[in-house]
Amino acid sequence: MTMIPKAIGLLALTVLPSHAAPRGEGGSDLLAIRVGKAETISQGTLEHVVILVEGGKIVTIGEDLLIERGIPILERPDWTAMPGLVSCHTRIGLEKSTSRSFEPNTNPKREVYPRQKVWKELLELGVTTLGLVPEGNSGVPGQAIAIRPYGDTIDEMLLEEDVYLKMNLQSSSSSKAIIRDAFGKVDTYNKKVAKEREKWEKAREKSKKKSSRSRSKKSKDDDEKEGDDKEKEKAKSTEEVPKEFVPPAPDAKVQPFIDLREGRLTAMLSIRKAGDYLHLLDVMEEEEDVKWFLRVPLRTDIDLYEVADRLGEREVLAVLNTRITLQAHSRRERNIPAELARTGVHLALTPESDRMSSYEEWMNDVGHLVSRGLEREKALAAVTQEPARALGLDEQLGTLDAGKDANIVFWDGDPLEPASRVQAVMLEGRFVTGEVD
Amino acid sequence: MDRSRTRHFFGISWVVLFTLGLVAPGFSRGAARLLDDEDEKKEEEKQDEKEGEEDDAYFAVVGGDVITGTGAVLRGATVLSKNGVIEAIGSNVFLPEGTETLDAGGMSVYPGLVALNASSRISGGLLAAEAPIVAGRDILDHLNESIGRALGGESHVDTPDNRRGDEIGDWEDLQGEQEAGAKGSKHNDSFDPFSPYMTMALAAGITTADQSGAAVKLKRGEIGDVVMNERNLVSFSWSTENPSGIRSLREKFRTTQDYLDKYRAWEERGNKDEKEPPKKGVDRSALRVLQNRSLARFRANDREDLLGIARFAQEFGFRPVIDGCREGWTVADELGRAGAYAIIIARDRRPKDESLVRPGGSKIENAAILHRHGVQIAVKAFTTSIESMGITGRDILHLPVEAAFAVRGGLSNEAALAAITTVPARILGVSQRVGTLVEGKDCDLIVTDGDILHYQTFVQYAVVSGKLVYDKEKELYFAHIRPRPEGIEDELEVEAVEDDGEEEPPEGDGEDDGEGDDEGDGEGDGEGDGEGDDEDGDHQDDDS
Known part of the structure; x- marks a missing residue:
């Protein structure tokens, strides 16, 4: 209730620039949406919710807010709103391409074709953000890009380039060596830089000395020849020793790993089984500064539960596909996402595969996990907030909060119930599907 | 390693001699021992390096009949491991504070088996x-x-x-x-x-x-x-x-x-x-x-x-x-x-x-x-x-x-x-570390409910480098076949699962032995003798 005056105040004052709206029209595009329920993710489930949208952003959200006269209102008391779905590791919409084994400096931007039916279909399912990855299940295939499935050109679709570097790590000498070598090359580069710097410092000192010496000479003796020499020297020294030290440019394939170490880039480490995780720690323990999260494609007989506690201890962010698995050599079901979530792992779920049918079943599958023990809140966060975090976009989207992108999916019931359907989808303040008059 | 110090520390302890070549008669014995000795030296150096890195972890298998593999069978003995290496074997071994114990009363303790040509x-x-x-x-x-x-x-x-x-x-x-x-x-x-x-x-x-x-x-x-x-x-x-x-x-x-x-x-x-x-x-x-x-x-x-x-x-x-x-x-x-x-x-x-x-x-x-x-x-x-x-x-x-x-x-x-x-x-060139249960070797052992060569025998526990790595009752493969007698199981539940710091003397050893025999596999249980095997061998040999 305390929010009401605040909200009104906001309404009175806000004239937000509408920079990010795909609509891009001038003037105010304020819209109030009143729905029965909202899964905000950040503040749990709210009822009788008013969401105020302007300029592609959520201006405010709260229960039973008063709406100022004159603002258009969309009344949908049967609807449930939730943030747009985020799939943070996928190749949907991309052609099958040759698998890359070590291309850390590339991303799949050029593989994206706008104006495909698939983007529209994804929007209709409520998927508003996608993390597209390069093809490759071994080595370091490249970096991922974040897109919205909307727009006529790739630049319109693109949200962010180089959101994370995909690295595959398996328990084998060669696989571990690839990553160790990559960081080893950064060390070699750093050494080279240090050497160059030393050289530069020496050269600079030398030139300083020389110039000062010649200057003193000049004051003593006005020999023309010497003056000439000095001038020459001066010219030479300014030519050879720049005032600012310019480090040599690193190899394009080394740069991403420098970025990793300096925190400009995040790594996504893809492993295939529990044992790989220990080998991953073995490799990454030397790289303390590198931020990374985990991806594990769940196979039927995967044994990831073996390291559930260890993953939980570190509060790892783990990207999993939505699946119930079996314990190896048995028919015992294991709900690995639920088990991990219980230990404190941050869960991000992706559809079972990159096919459209998997996207159609996605929320059904998530609901299935919930019916088998996965905590509801964590399940919803696992398709919105957490994948947004994986893409480094959690400041911008992933929850229904004031200031975030107005990416909202409207359901006619509980999103996790199989009978529920998407009624409308809003992407950055604009309805892209659904009948809204 | 400084063996004299440990001996003085543990009071009466069985000193099992390094008699590896025992099973191989004649000429081969000398040669085998030569080989083993050479390897042992290298090993000693390695272990010296290891020492002092972390806190000592003690693990003891208590009360089993220990078949050392050197010819000695120690009834109701204790095998104490320190940081994965056997520190002492005997019937009166002092267990330091914080020793994790596994009760093997009524069961047999063997060196872990070494499988040649195993699937990768x-x-x-x-x-x-x-x-x-x-x-x-x-x-x-x-x-x-x-x-x-x-x-x-x-x-x-x-x-x-x-x-x-x-x-x-x-x-x-x-x-x-x-x-x-x-x-x-x-x-x-x-x-x-x-x-x-x-x-x-x-x-x-x-x-x-x-x-x-x-x-x-x-x-x-x-x-x-x-x-x-x-x-x-x-x-x-x-x-x-x-x-x-x-x-x-x-x-x-x-x-x-x-x-x-x-x-x-x-x-x-x-x-x-x-x-x-x-x-x-x-x-x-x-x-x-x-x-x-x-x-x-x-x-x-x-x-x-x-x-x-x-x-x-x-x-x-x-x-x-x-x-x-x-x-x-x-x-x-x-x-x-x-x-x-x-x-x-x-x-x-x-x-x-x-x-x-x-x-x-x-x-x-x-x-x-x-x-x-x-x-x-x-x-x-x-x-x-x-x-x-x-x-x-x-x-x-x-x-x-x-x-x-x-x-x-x-x-x-x-x-x-x-x-x-x-x-x-x-x-495989690892006899200086595994193959027998001897002080100074790795604590790799198995606890069985009978003679290891008997077809009916199950491995109840396996220990590798002083850590419990297999418990029949807790893995899905054989837990349901001839489950471990209840009395023993209950006690082991308490003992086997992380009891850091506390030292409980194994209670009612004698009783459990009895129980184990009754509910277990009948004759030949824990005796480690050949009689039973030969009989039982008959059955299986018929078809081959």
């Missing part, structure tokens, strides 16, 4: 390629032979080992390669500590598995330092059907031997100006064998091949490891004289080639006869695979049963146990 999935996990190269060839071998049999003729798989020239480049290179050792091993990097196949291997009592020649410790839940030795075996092929192969092998050994002689003479002279003898034609593998750094392995079954190998080995003074050795019983004295190791499949069945007058074919007494002549016997399973989940009864999960078949053929119980513990450990 044991350490590589579900996604590993099924068979290691060597084992793959092994299966091929068997297939080929059965095909050959069907066609009424002989057939051989020609192993390409001899043809692969492996000349050494540099002496320093050679030393360096030795130093590089097991740490950077590919087996360390591909080790899957959660492999379900490993669990099954542990359920079969196996704590060390041969993974393409590397001795890998089956540690669960952790990685690193699992490879103990991976360069102890060098394969050569020898077949009378390929005389040129034999010729080239002989040539290789001769050249290498000449070089070694010259090198030693040169070294002795110590003349700095004199050049080192040339290494041309020196074969790296042969050099390792002749320097006693590796064992030479031959895959051979036929009498003529075996004879040839025995004589070749005597000529160059090394001990051959003969994999197969089916007709070994016909030339046992020659093999014994050559100080050979034989890796046999006790249930190997193959009729003699009727076109030959000489004795031949398989014989159930093969192991016993060879052993009597001084050949060290190791037993391996028919298939390296673990995929069949034990259905065939001839895979690696039935290693002890396989050894029991050798007992049926006349081999002693002790020798049969050695055939799946100490001898394979020696073949």
